[in-house]
Amino acid sequence: MIERDVPIAIVGAGLGGLTAALALQHAGFRPIIHEQAAVLGDVGAGISVTPNATKGLESLGLGSVLAASADTPPQQVVRDGISNVQLLVIDRRHVRDRYGAAYYMMHRADLHGMLAAAVTANDAGAIRTGQRLAAIAVDAGGCHLDFAGGSPGTAAILIAADGARSLVRTRIFGDAGARFTGHIARRVLVPAADAPALARIPGSVVWTGAEKSFVRYPVRGGQLINCVGLTRSGGWRGEGWSQSVPAADMAAEFAGWVPDVTDLIAAAPGGMVGSWGLFVRPPATRIVAGAMALIGDAAHPMLPFMGQGAATAIEDGVVLGRCFAESASVSEALARYEAARLARCQLIQAESAAGADRLQRAGPAGQRFDRSEDDLGIFDYDPATVVI
Numbered sequence: 001m002i003e004r005d006v007p008i009a010i011v012g013a014g015l016g017g018l019t020a021a022l023a024l025q026h027a028g029f030r031p032i033i034h035e036q037a038a039v040l041g042d043v044g045a046g047i048s049v050t051p052n053a054t055k056g057l058e059s060l061g062l063g064s065v066l067a068a069s070a071d072t073p074p075q076q077v078v079r080d081g082i083s084n085v086q087l088l089v090i091d092r093r094h095v096r097d098r099y100g101a102a103y104y105m106m107h108r109a110d111l112h113g114m115l116a117a118a119v120t121a122n123d124a125g126a127i128r129t130g131q132r133l134a135a136i137a138v139d140a141g142g143c144h145l146d147f148a149g150g151s152p153g154t155a156a157i158l159i160a161a162d163g164a165r166s167l168v169r170t171r172i173f174g175d176a177g178a179r180f181t182g183h184i185a186r187r188v189l190v191p192a193a194d195a196p197a198l199a200r201i202p203g204s205v206v207w208t209g210a211e212k213s214f215v216r217y218p219v220r221g222g223q224l225i226n227c228v229g230l231t232r233s234g235g236w237r238g239e240g241w242s243q244s245v246p247a248a249d250m251a252a253e254f255a256g257w258v259p260d261v262t263d264l265i266a267a268a269p270g271g272m273v274g275s276w277g278l279f280v281r282p283p284a285t286r287i288v289a290g291a292m293a294l295i296g297d298a299a300h301p302m303l304p305f306m307g308q309g310a311a312t313a314i315e316d317g318v319v320l321g322r323c324f325a326e327s328a329s330v331s332e333a334l335a336r337y338e339a340a341r342l343a344r345c346q347l348i349q350a351e352s353a354a355g356a357d358r359l360q361r362a363g364p365a366g367q368r369f370d371r372s373e374d375d376l377g378i379f380d381y382d383p384a385t386v387v388i
């Protein structure tokens, strides 16, 4: 059995780091999360929490708080962005019967907030903010961490949940770094009161076209309409990975599309939308090195065409906690974690990338819907019971 007081450092308090911390706490450990942001939070956008992720969150005791704050879409519809022709309807009314857990859509900040609250309820000092990992050295004494804005520390185990730009992945795993995929995401939450009536109907609608797509779904009980436009570009000129841009830029990208889309863009609060350049890394061939493990986007950054980035980060955290709970040594726990996660995440990463070209084709007959999350069995997975 692994000593429960072994020092475990988690870098990054995103959805992956928080889930891992909660899962380790459930197994009796006392991990410390080091987060670079001065204030905890997540981006103002919606997120879909698919049944595979819901099962993991429910196993950590978050079922009721999740059900209270998330929306349950009755259906998902795909339409052509120019003609509005309906291409596909997926009935989501019986998801819990089919997969054993609900398919939710919610505000990211609500999901992030419930995870952070659960972690700090178990250990008030578990999350340290304003601590950016700046350097790392590993020797027989452990992982030595230097933080910009905090005292250095040493941990026996390091869980890197520091996102697609992971410093740990670059420094320890020798990866060249993230590359721009040519995809850009524009995101905005439109107050329902300002949205056209059709935009307020429950469930998600995706409009697709040549190298573009636009999705909208209500969150917070229909008070806000989450809108995401995915377009392509030869380069990313922003200084960082995200920035705020005039909604007029997004309107130009979707000019000539159905009014449901253009009216939502026109209703962007303050006439601004968030803009993200989407970066990935090559599929990892290992996610464990010594007493260090990568989780979430640090391990498998992916395009959002299957809505599985956070879901797989949540799966990682739950599986990692179980591996630590059920192993005799740290090396056994991490080997079991890597064996359990690598192939699944490589598959989802690859399918998410291929999903772009399947969805964003010209004309109503162009799209292909033959490899959905349902078809691939992605929702069947239960991180709380999968063999590890």
Ligand SMILES: Cc1cc2nc3c(=O)[nH]c(=O)nc-3n(C[C@H](O)[C@H](O)[C@H](O)COP(=O)(O)OP(=O)(O)OC[C@H]3O[C@@H](n4cnc5c(N)ncnc54)[C@H](O)[C@@H]3O)c2cc1C
Binding pocket: 011, 012, 013, 014, 015, 016, 017, 034, 035, 036, 037, 046, 047, 048, 049, 131, 132, 133, 134, 161, 162, 163, 164, 166, 167, 185, 187, 228, 276, 278, 295, 296, 297, 298, 304, 307, 308, 309, 310, 311, 312, 313
């Ligand atoms: C447009 C879009 C839509 C998406 N929609 C969905 C969806 O519907 N469903 C879904 O499952 N996924 C979705 N995703 C993917 C999802 O957002 C990510 O996969 C997920 O947030 C990854 O979580 P993470 O905790 O691994 O990383 P992150 O959320 O990136 O968190 C990393 C954390 O580490 C911190 N950090 C970084 N470096 C350091 C450092 N050196 N020191 C200390 N702290 C550090 C950061 O501040 C951050 O808090 C979407 C992504 C995009 C772009």
